[in-house]
Amino acid sequence: MKRFFGLPVDRPPQWRNMDTMTQHSSSFHAHAPSNPPDELAFAGDVARALRAQISRPALVKQLLPSFTALLGLETATLVTQQKGRWHVDAWSDSSGDTSHRPPPSALPLDLISDAIDHGDSRNAGRWWVVPCQVDINENGTIVASPMVGCLVLESEIQPQDRNRLERISQLLVTAITRTELDGRHRHRIAQLTSVLEAAAKWQQTQLQESSNENTLLRQIADTATDLIGCERASIFLWDKRRKKLIGRPALGIDDRPLIVPDNAGIVGEVLATKEPQIWNANSDDEARINRDVDRSLEFRTRSLVAVPLIGPRGETIGVFEAINHLENHFDNSDVLLLSDLATHAAVAIQAQRAQQSLTESRDRLVRDAARSTPLIGEHPAVAAVRESGTKVAKTDLTVMILGSNGTGKEVVARHIHYESDRKNGPFIAVNCAALVESLLESELFGHERGSFTDANATRVGKFELANGGTLFLDEVGDMSPGGQAKLLRVLEQREVVRVGGSVPIPVDVRVIAATNQPLEQLIAQKRFREDLFFRLNVVSLTLPDLAARGRDVLLLANHFLNHFCYEIGRKVPALSDSAQTALLSHRWPGNVRELRNTIERVCYLSTGDMIHAPDLELRQPPTSPENDRDSNQRTLRIDLPTSLAESTRLFQIDHIRHAIHQCGGNMTEAASKLDLHRSNLYRKMKQLGMRTGEEEEPA
Numbered sequence: 001m002k003r004f005f006g007l008p009v010d011r012p013p014q015w016r017n018m019d020t021m022t023q024h025s026s027s028f029h030a031h032a033p034s035n036p037p038d039e040l041a042f043a044g045d046v047a048r049a050l051r052a053q054i055s056r057p058a059l060v061k062q063l064l065p066s067f068t069a070l071l072g073l074e075t076a077t078l079v080t081q082q083k084g085r086w087h088v089d090a091w092s093d094s095s096g097d098t099s100h101r102p103p104p105s106a107l108p109l110d111l112i113s114d115a116i117d118h119g120d121s122r123n124a125g126r127w128w129v130v131p132c133q134v135d136i137n138e139n140g141t142i143v144a145s146p147m148v149g150c151l152v153l154e155s156e157i158q159p160q161d162r163n164r165l166e167r168i169s170q171l172l173v174t175a176i177t178r179t180e181l182d183g184r185h186r187h188r189i190a191q192l193t194s195v196l197e198a199a200a201k202w203q204q205t206q207l208q209e210s211s212n213e214n215t216l217l218r219q220i221a222d223t224a225t226d227l228i229g230c231e232r233a234s235i236f237l238w239d240k241r242r243k244k245l246i247g248r249p250a251l252g253i254d255d256r257p258l259i260v261p262d263n264a265g266i267v268g269e270v271l272a273t274k275e276p277q278i279w280n281a282n283s284d285d286e287a288r289i290n291r292d293v294d295r296s297l298e299f300r301t302r303s304l305v306a307v308p309l310i311g312p313r314g315e316t317i318g319v320f321e322a323i324n325h326l327e328n329h330f331d332n333s334d335v336l337l338l339s340d341l342a343t344h345a346a347v348a349i350q351a352q353r354a355q356q357s358l359t360e361s362r363d364r365l366v367r368d369a370a371r372s373t374p375l376i377g378e379h380p381a382v383a384a385v386r387e388s389g390t391k392v393a394k395t396d397l398t399v400m401i402l403g404s405n406g407t408g409k410e411v412v413a414r415h416i417h418y419e420s421d422r423k424n425g426p427f428i429a430v431n432c433a434a435l436v437e438s439l440l441e442s443e444l445f446g447h448e449r450g451s452f453t454d455a456n457a458t459r460v461g462k463f464e465l466a467n468g469g470t471l472f473l474d475e476v477g478d479m480s481p482g483g484q485a486k487l488l489r490v491l492e493q494r495e496v497v498r499v500g501g502s503v504p505i506p507v508d509v510r511v512i513a514a515t516n517q518p519l520e521q522l523i524a525q526k527r528f529r530e531d532l533f534f535r536l537n538v539v540s541l542t543l544p545d546l547a548a549r550g551r552d553v554l555l556l557a558n559h560f561l562n563h564f565c566y567e568i569g570r571k572v573p574a575l576s577d578s579a580q581t582a583l584l585s586h587r588w589p590g591n592v593r594e595l596r597n598t599i600e601r602v603c604y605l606s607t608g609d610m611i612h613a614p615d616l617e618l619r620q621p622p623t624s625p626e627n628d629r630d631s632n633q634r635t636l637r638i639d640l641p642t643s644l645a646e647s648t649r650l651f652q653i654d655h656i657r658h659a660i661h662q663c664g665g666n667m668t669e670a671a672s673k674l675d676l677h678r679s680n681l682y683r684k685m686k687q688l689g690m691r692t693g694e695e696e697e698p699a
């Protein structure tokens with residue numbers, strides 16, 4: 001390959017022997033105007049035009065007159081093939097006139113075809129034809145359609161001048177093809193940039209939870225319509241099982257999909273062959289178009305291009321179709337662009353489907369999780385907790401749940417979580433009583449590697465794990481002073497610092513705390529921070545003991561019966577009258593947890609369709625101030641050394657509890673039994689650090 005001014009030029013073999021003639025060529029001025037440009041100046045013009053990155057027509061217009069003058073030609077013409085016909089792109093005569101373009105028929109068409117077919121220059125009489133072409137894969141770049149053209153030169157050329165003519169013609173041809181290629185590259189880069197921008201937008205759409213497949217498909221079709229410049233674009237998704245292609249957005253007037261058999265028309269051809277298809281009216285077979293669809297949609301297809309939609313794993317998911325080019329017929333460049341769009345569209349569609357199915361699975365799991373821990377109970381106090389929980393769930397307020405062990409505080413916390421907008425986030429429960437001080441901090445806030453002896457690796461704390469969801473801090477009253485201080489800081493600043501770390505990590509967590517301890521009393525004893533109490537106690541919900549919930553015991557018993565029998569696959573037995581009476585009269589010191597365990601045991605151990613009282617094996621626990629509330633000969637043992645004032649306080653607490661219990665939680669009755677006014681009873685209870693929730697009031 002020879003180079004002219006840095007530009008590669010392929011020399012046709014039959015001209016190589018003309019090199020020796022170059023030295024004589026400067027005498028060639030057959031028809032040159034009076035002051036012709038010299039070869040070097042022309043080469044300079046070519047280099048400048050190339051640097052300016054002008055379009056091919058502009059470059060030819062600029063250089064053709066001086067080229068004609070330099071070689072002393074009569075005329076020089078650039079012809080190209082367009083839709084199978086010859087077209088005169090540019091023309092110049094020896095005087096530099098470019099306006100009198102001849103018709104293609106005035107040119108030596110046979111010689112032109114000969115030069116194109118052989119890919120090298122041809123000469124016949126006064127005509128010289130130099131091919132000027134851009135191939136499909138020139139320079140390793142995909143070019144949609146080739147440029148087929150020739151420089152046609154008209155001149156009485158002397159043999160000794162042929163070499164010069166060839167050399168200068170090749171310089172112009174190289175400049176023309178280079179400019180054409182550069183233009184195509186720029187156009188292609190712009191196209192690919194647009195495709196990538198569109199793909200990024202589709203990705204955003206597909207990630208939005210609110211978007212559905214229709215939104216995405218419409219967006220993809222709109223992009224194709226804009227970029228290709230056509231009237232409509234449709235995506236046909238393949239329903240393999242039903243052997244149908246479902247076109248969306250439909251060509252139709254409203255939002256209905258267009259359903260066609262998967263072997264019909266051009267889209268059917270594309271699906272079967274996985275090959276793109278172009279159809280243009282007048283030049284292509286009319287029978288390939290399904291005019292029935294046109295008629296039903298009151299539309300006329302004049303031109304169409306369709307490409308397969310291939311998913312990321314090579315599976316065909318449908319066909320992408322563009323209809324009616326706005327300016328022209330569709331050609332290979334439209335196939336190329338639509339194929340680029342189809343590649344990204346197929347990925348976006350598949351990703352959207354995967355996202356959709358993940359969202360559905362997640363929603364199903366969340367629903368199942370919410371159903372697995374229902375807050376059972378019709379007692380007004382339980383109903384009130386449920387109602388307040390639902391209300392407070394819509395806010396991000398911190399909630400404190402009070403109640404004895406096993407009354408269902410975690411169930412209430414879960415109820416709030418699943419009723420809230422955080423339900424798709426995690427629900428993390430931590431039992432603060434179960435961990436020693438040092439471990440609790442690392443459990444809640446995480447720790448950095450090496451922050452203490454056993455910290456072999458960095459650990460993410462529960463606060464971070466609960467990000468976007470709910471953190472349930474059970475037995476918060478048992479938290480260490482250090483832990484309390486840290487917890488307060490996290491609640492105030494909404495960020496955690498891992499143990500041994502210094503970087504604050506933002507967290508978006510709703511905190512629900514619970515305790516069975518009288519926190520006011522702990523505050524008085526300086527065992528619980530008052531400021532933390534106020535932070536946690538923004539809303540407080542109190543669960544009554546199970547024994548105070550009346551017939552809820554039976555509701556819960558039946559709920560657990562159904563649950564465990566379903567788990568072990570046995571028929572659900574009924575509770576006999578004796579069993580019901582036993583359940584209702586038991587004191588349930590372990591509350592709902594105890595009831596649950598009792599029913600679980602019965603489900604596994606009893607046989608038959610009926611559960612009787614003895615099956616329940618309910619034994620009253622040994623006498624203690626906590627559980628011997630029915631006995632009138634109760635003993636309250638207070639360990640020594642205890643001050644008289646403290647002993648009196650503990651006695652009063654026990655006595656009031658006993659009275660409330662005996663009255664089934666009815667505070668008015670309990671107050672009268674204690675010879676107090678109801679409001680005085682409440683005041684006394686507060687004084688003693690007792691809980692005074694209305695929940696102890698039965699219906």
Ligand SMILES: Nc1ncnc2c1ncn2[C@@H]1O[C@H](COP(=O)(O)OP(=O)(O)OP(=O)(O)O)[C@@H](O)[C@H]1O
Binds near residue numbers: 412
């Ligand atoms: N109202 C309820 N409806 C259904 N199940 C309940 C209800 N209350 C409690 N339970 C069940 O009783 C058991 C104990 O409940 P939970 O752990 O919520 O109590 P808790 O008050 O948090 O206990 P602790 O104070 O010991 O942490 C759980 O198995 C729970 O599913």
